[in-house]
Amino acid sequence: MTKSYQTIGQSIPRVDAHDKLTGKASYAGDYAFPGMLHLKALRSDRPHAKILAIHAEKARALPGVVALFTHEDVPGKNRVGTRTKDQRVLCDDRVRFVGDPVVLVAAETLEAAEEAVSLIQVDYEDLPAVFSPEEALAPEAIHIHEAGNLLFDRTLTKGNPDQGIETSEVVITNTYRTLMAEHAYLEPEAGVANFESGRMTVWMPSKHAHSDQRELVNVLGLAPDKVRVINATIGGCFGDKISLSPGYYAALASLKTGRPCKMVYTREESFAASTKRHPFVIHHTLGAARDGRILAVKVDIVGDAGAYASSSAGVLLKAMIHAAGPYDVANVFVRVRAVYTNNPIAGSMRGLGVPQVAFAHESQMDVLAERLHMDPFEIRLKNGLKPGSVTATGQHLDSSVGLAETIQKVRKEIHQRGVPISSGSRKYCWGIASIFYGIGSAGASNPGAARIEADDSGEFTLYVGCGDVGQGSSTALTQIAAEVLGCQAEKIRLITGDTDQCADSGVSAASRITYIVGRSVEMAAHHLKGSLQEVAASLLGDAKEDVMLEDGFFHPQEIPHRRVSVAEVVKTIKATGRFPVGQGVFDPEVTPLDPKTSQGAPMATYAFATQGALVSVDMATGQVEVLSVVACHDVGKAVNPAGVIGQIEGGVSMGLGHALMEEVVVNQGSIQNPGFGEYFIPTAMDVPDVIPMWVECEEPSGPFGAKGIGEPIVLPIAPAVLNAISTATGVRPKEIPLTPEKLWKLLKG
Amino acid sequence: MLSKIRMNVNGTWVERKTRADRMLLDFLREELGLTGTKKGCEEGECGACTILMNGKAVLSCLIPVFKADGAGILTVEGMAKGDRLHPLQQSFWEQGAVQCGYCTPGMLLSAKALLDEKPEPSLEEIKKAISGNLCRCTGYGSIVRAIQVGAEKMRQEKEGTGND
Numbered sequence: 001m002t003k004s005y006q007t008i009g010q011s012i013p014r015v016d017a018h019d020k021l022t023g024k025a026s027y028a029g030d031y032a033f034p035g036m037l038h039l040k041a042l043r044s045d046r047p048h049a050k051i052l053a054i055h056a057e058k059a060r061a062l063p064g065v066v067a068l069f070t071h072e073d074v075p076g077k078n079r080v081g082t083r084t085k086d087q088r089v090l091c092d093d094r095v096r097f098v099g100d101p102v103v104l105v106a107a108e109t110l111e112a113a114e115e116a117v118s119l120i121q122v123d124y125e126d127l128p129a130v131f132s133p134e135e136a137l138a139p140e141a142i143h144i145h146e147a148g149n150l151l152f153d154r155t156l157t158k159g160n161p162d163q164g165i166e167t168s169e170v171v172i173t174n175t176y177r178t179l180m181a182e183h184a185y186l187e188p189e190a191g192v193a194n195f196e197s198g199r200m201t202v203w204m205p206s207k208h209a210h211s212d213q214r215e216l217v218n219v220l221g222l223a224p225d226k227v228r229v230i231n232a233t234i235g236g237c238f239g240d241k242i243s244l245s246p247g248y249y250a251a252l253a254s255l256k257t258g259r260p261c262k263m264v265y266t267r268e269e270s271f272a273a274s275t276k277r278h279p280f281v282i283h284h285t286l287g288a289a290r291d292g293r294i295l296a297v298k299v300d301i302v303g304d305a306g307a308y309a310s311s312s313a314g315v316l317l318k319a320m321i322h323a324a325g326p327y328d329v330a331n332v333f334v335r336v337r338a339v340y341t342n343n344p345i346a347g348s349m350r351g352l353g354v355p356q357v358a359f360a361h362e363s364q365m366d367v368l369a370e371r372l373h374m375d376p377f378e379i380r381l382k383n384g385l386k387p388g389s390v391t392a393t394g395q396h397l398d399s400s401v402g403l404a405e406t407i408q409k410v411r412k413e414i415h416q417r418g419v420p421i422s423s424g425s426r427k428y429c430w431g432i433a434s435i436f437y438g439i440g441s442a443g444a445s446n447p448g449a450a451r452i453e454a455d456d457s458g459e460f461t462l463y464v465g466c467g468d469v470g471q472g473s474s475t476a477l478t479q480i481a482a483e484v485l486g487c488q489a490e491k492i493r494l495i496t497g498d499t500d501q502c503a504d505s506g507v508s509a510a511s512r513i514t515y516i517v518g519r520s521v522e523m524a525a526h527h528l529k530g531s532l533q534e535v536a537a538s539l540l541g542d543a544k545e546d547v548m549l550e551d552g553f554f555h556p557q558e559i560p561h562r563r564v565s566v567a568e569v570v571k572t573i574k575a576t577g578r579f580p581v582g583q584g585v586f587d588p589e590v591t592p593l594d595p596k597t598s599q600g601a602p603m604a605t606y607a608f609a610t611q612g613a614l615v616s617v618d619m620a621t622g623q624v625e626v627l628s629v630v631a632c633h634d635v636g637k638a639v640n641p642a643g644v645i646g647q648i649e650g651g652v653s654m655g656l657g658h659a660l661m662e663e664v665v666v667n668q669g670s671i672q673n674p675g676f677g678e679y680f681i682p683t684a685m686d687v688p689d690v691i692p693m694w695v696e697c698e699e700p701s702g703p704f705g706a707k708g709i710g711e712p713i714v715l716p717i718a719p720a721v722l723n724a725i726s727t728a729t730g731v732r733p734k735e736i737p738l739t740p741e742k743l744w745k746l747l748k749g
Numbered sequence: 750m751l752s753k754i755r756m757n758v759n760g761t762w763v764e765r766k767t768r769a770d771r772m773l774l775d776f777l778r779e780e781l782g783l784t785g786t787k788k789g790c791e792e793g794e795c796g797a798c799t800i801l802m803n804g805k806a807v808l809s810c811l812i813p814v815f816k817a818d819g820a821g822i823l824t825v826e827g828m829a830k831g832d833r834l835h836p837l838q839q840s841f842w843e844q845g846a847v848q849c850g851y852c853t854p855g856m857l858l859s860a861k862a863l864l865d866e867k868p869e870p871s872l873e874e875i876k877k878a879i880s881g882n883l884c885r886c887t888g889y890g891s892i893v894r895a896i897q898v899g900a901e902k903m904r905q906e907k908e909g910t911g912n913d
Contacts (some may be wrong), residue, residue: 013842020850021838023785023825027851030784184885186797186851211809235851236885267790274758470849470886576805642845650848653888676794676883684889735843 007482008704011642012489016468020233028190028204028232028247033072033260036192037066039249040113040263042103042120043272044095047131047342047669048144051093053672059119064112067257068120069104074252076221080244082211084309085346086145087244089219089252089551095124096144097307097342098670106253106261132667133281133302133339144307144340151305152313152338156320156598158392164296164331168287172367176284176360178733180304180664181277183349183656184681187235189274190264191247193254197558200227204247204437205234210465210504211499213455214223215243216251227251231467231497238654239349239509240274241469243310271674275310275347276664278303278338280319280356286364292372292379296331298390299323304345305338310347311340317442319353321593321602324392325361326436327383332392334598340536342669348509350651353713355658355718359736362433362719366726376723377411380434385608391436394599395591400707402634402697403608407434409632409693410610417614417628425620428627431724433716434610436488438603439708440512440588447587448517449503450524452481454532456581458552458567462521465505467497471710472643473513477521479639480703484525486549503585511708514639516606518703519586528582536569549717588701605699607707608634611652611716614688615724622744625688626656626721632693636707644709648692651713653682659718661686663737756820758783759827769815774798776814777824785825785854789883796882799855800824806862808881825854828861836902837861837895846895848886856882860896869905870896 019025031454056068063365071078071092078092086427103120107113131134136149143149165171200222206212206229213229220227234241252448253261264272280303287296301319304314316336323334351358369379384403390396410432420428440446451463462481468474474494482489495501505517529549535555537544540562546555555563573580588604614628631648638644661680665672673679698705718736726732730745752769755762758781765780772791774790777783777800789797791810798810801823828835834842837860847853856879863878870878875896876889884892 008874011845014845014847016850017842017847018834020847020853021825021834021841021857022829023783023854025850026784027787029788030778032779032782184850186795186883186885187787187849188789234849236849238885264788267792267795472848642891646845646848646887649888649890650884650886651888654885675792677791677792681883681885682888683880683883684893685880687889690888690890 005483005704007489008639009641012474012479012642015478015489015494017472024472025233027187027235029193029264031192031203031232031262033093033194036260036262037108037253037257038110038113039253039261040105040117041101041249042210043119044098044100044102044316045654046095046124046126047098048127048129049095049177050127050597051091051095052123052125053103056103059105059116062112062116062119064108065105065116067106067253068109069256072218073256077218080215080219081309082311083313087308088219089244089248092460097344098436098519099344104249104253106257124305127340129669131341131343133304133341136339136341142699144342149340150337151309151340152316153520154317154320154598156332156392157333158394158599159331161298161331161333163295165285165287166300168295170283170363170368170371171287172371173285174364174365174734176282178280178356178359179737180279180666181662182271182664182679183238183274184239185236185238187240188265188267188270189245191250192260192262193247193250194260195254195258198226201260202247202251203232204228204229204245205241206234206467206497206506207237207241207469207509209467209499211242211507212247213499216248219248220251220255229499234467234469237469240347268674271671275345276317277349278305278346278353281689282357282360284360284364284589286368287290288368288663292370292374292382294327294383297324297329299334301336302339303353304341304343306343306345307346310345312346315348315353318355320598321393321438322436323357325363326385326434326608328385328389329392338531343666344671350654351714358433358435358715359719362372362716363722366723367732371414376432377407380407382432385436393593393602395601398593400605400636400697400699401608402695403434403436405440405695405697406610406632406634409695410612411629412552413630413691427617427619427728428614429724429728430612430614431720431722431727432610432612433719433723435712435715436606436608437511437712437715438606439515439607440510440603443590443592443600445587446506446512446516447585448505448520449585450505450517450521451503452524452528452582454528454566454570456567456570458565459493460485461493461495463495463502464517464521465502466517469508471647471666472640473508475643476514476639477518480518480521481525484522485529485703487552511607511710511712514706515702515708516586516588518706519701520584522703523584523586524582527584528580531580531582532566535566535572539564539569539572576626604701607709607712609716610714611720613717613720613724615721615728616724617728619729619747622740622747624660624725624740624743628689628691629717630691630711632695633709633712634695634697635709636699636702637696637703637705638694639706644694645692647709648713652690652717653687655714655717656687656721657682658736659721660737752815754814754818756817756822758822759824767814769813771814772810773812773814773817774809777809783824783826787851787854789851796855796859796872797852799858799882801858801862804865806859823858825857828857836906837899840899840902841895844891844895844898846887846891853880856884856892860899864900864903868900870900
């Protein structure tokens with residue numbers, strides 16, 4: 001049964017769009033202060049070397065140069081990182097990748113800072129470098145960090161996987177590879193800081209302002225109440241924009257010089273310094289009965305973490321949890337490892353390791369279907385998770401499991417659309433893929449928090465720690481508050497990502513904002529509404545439960561004309577010296593994973609999806625064109641349908657980039673294509689016709705039943721496209737991106 | 750060495766002494782404070798810095814400011830008339846064509862250049878017109894729809910007022 005809502009489920013226009021459309025929105029690079037200094041970093045051109053000496057006399061003497069900083073100038077701890085703090089703000093004894101920052105220059109102009117950087121000489125002693133996990137794990141390999149090169153190693157065991165494989169009538173083993181990809185947000189990283197009256201304020205695009213504030217406190221050696229991070233408008237993040245970034249350098253330089261400081265990465269610098277999607281090597285073995293039932297899955301995954309830990313542990317953990325795919329499999333073994341190398345740093349990127357494993361498990365499903373002459377839809381329906389199923393971590397799924405519906409809807413749509421008739425060397429085919437994706441941090445507490453206040457004019461101000469990274473969270477959160485408070489969205493003012501004003505709502509990642517922070521907003525709004533309702537009831541002389549809130553007025557049910565406005569209620573409350581405010585904290589219930597078996601209930605809820613892709617392949621040249629994509633997602637509840645469509649279309653585009661186009665080419669640790677002229681992301685000419693669809697299997701613990709949508713979109717598209725190509729051509733590609741050249745080689749045999 | 754540069758920006762003549770080899774993008778952002786025009790790559794590959802110069806869509810990160818001496822410049826700040834959004838701004842908003850917003854100013858101006866020249870463009874013409882403007886968020890679908898709706902709004906507006 002679908003409830004009717006006033007705002008939830010409506011495609012209200014985005015609350016932040018007006019400023020973005022008129023040029024008024026302030027991104028960090030748009031900030032300017034009188035007397036502001038400009039910063040530039042000297043970065044390592046070596047993949048692995050000892051720093052012997054830094055010669056900076058010429059740079060220091062350059063007119064316009066105000067100060068130079070090395071690791072010795074970091075007043076607090078020169079260690080940062082979202083989990084393992086192994087990254088230096090400025091390198092001390094060693095550089096570990098091409099792009100590691102060594103010296104920071106502050107100057108009156110950017111030109112002077114750039115010229116100064118070019119005048120600095122660093123004496124290095126090169127060290128042996130390793131560029132693949134295989135090399136890094138060799139016994140004789142040099143240790144990139146003291147504890148060795150194995151950064152993360154974990155296994156999952158459910159049932160008896162070896163026996164499961166032995167008893168299988170069909171066993172399929174393949175190795176899949178995914179290459180390094182760039183987030184490629186349009187806004188390069190930037191940050192501005194001003195140290196004034198003993199207090200540091202930093203404006204930066206951050207996917208977690210409170211986390212960056214805590215790191216800055218450590219780096220700057222200031223008391224926690226002396227550092228404020230304010231989220232500037234964020235020009236896209238896709239999992240990145242956390243931890244070491246220009247805001248950190250601006251803060252360091254401002255602390256030291258007492259002047260406002262600004263740093264903006266060039267695109268090339270952004271490519272060098274930012275984190276990447278982990279390249280994975282996935283050995284995948286799948287055992288099934290002749291009727292298509294999967295009996296066992298064994299997966300071994302090695303991820304190239306690059307030079308520093310960043311989010312590698314979280315990425316590999318999520319890959320492990322999802323490695324068997326959205327299927328009910330009794331026997332599962334997964335081993336995941338993240339390995340340090342001297343490559344660019346890998347970190348969190350939309351989907352956190354699950355796009356890679358989805359490529360593997362969905363390729364395997366199609367191979368199994370071919371082997372058994374089964375329909376790809378049928379084999380997925382037969383094994384797919386449904387209410388009552390148990391996941392690879394042993395989690396019982398009771399509700400909000402819409403996988404089968406997504407498969408059915410995609411099947412129906414594809415059948416209606418049909419396949420163009422192949423002609424000449426051109427072949428057409430549909431391919432499909434299904435996924436599940438846990439919403440929120442894996443097996444850990446990750447609360448969302450919100451506060452909402454009512455003011456004298458009867459309007460509301462909602463405070464949340466999480467900034468809108470572009471995905472539309474501010475609009476969804478506004479809608480949730482408006483729905484509870486019975487008002488139009490325009491009556492809700494939103495303050496986000498200011499560590500002075502907002503509680504820590506957790507990170508804008510893991511597709512968690514609508515579900516987790518949204519629920520905390522719903523709770524805060526109910527809390528406030530309850531307080532207002534009590535006073536309204538006493539003003540009206542009615543029982544609290546008989547009074548309802550509608551369009552800014554409380555009135556008894558059925559008697560709308562006998563009413564009192566929210567504004568009057570607020571004034572009454574304030575007259576008693578109190579303040580009308582509602583608070584909400586929501587931390588989804590999870591069971592941490594067992595350290596040995598990784599059994600547990602790591603996520604409170606999962607999103608499900610199936611996508612189908614129609615491709616045209618030129619058998620002579622290997623050219624692939626994706627003509628249509630049908631994408632059906634179980635979102636729990638579409639809070640803002642236009643926002644869901646936007647996420648689906650955008651995610652499909654990014655996923656197609658990963659499937660067919662995007663590879664960060666690294667040679668001896670050095671990125672060969674650090675710009676949009678060489679690293680190609682999809683343009684308007686590259687994207688197909690996208691047919692967005694969703695099902696709403698409501699999540700009881702979510703706000704109005706909502707789950708998440710941001711990341712799941714990018715998971716199924718690559719396997720759907722490659723499954724289509726495989727069916728069309730008869731060859732099975734096992735590496736993404738699948739460029740025309742690679743496919744042509746496969747076709748040549 | 751500073752040169753005197755004069756140009757009409759968003760309907761107002763401005764004159765500044767500046768280094769003639771500065772890029773127009775930096776001039777607009779830093780000397781005129783018009784930060785609505787975005788810097789995404791500084792090598793003409795992303796389209797975020799697209800503005801109109803004498804009615805044509807150009808990449809302001811590739812144009813030395815002296816080349817714009819005497820020119821008419823339109824940036825995103827000049828699109829709305831007071832509080833009234835340009836029909837394209839309105840349609841971008843309505844169609845959900847704005848996500849992170851960083852490509853939006855450039856997209857709007859590429860779209861305006863197209864529609865000023867071709868009030869009824871085909872789907873392919875729209876895609877081609879914005880093919881130099883990268884967007885990582887939207888997958889372009891909502892932007893293309895917004896340009897189609899914006900074209901309709903602009904035609905109606907033109908018919909309604911009987912002039913440009």
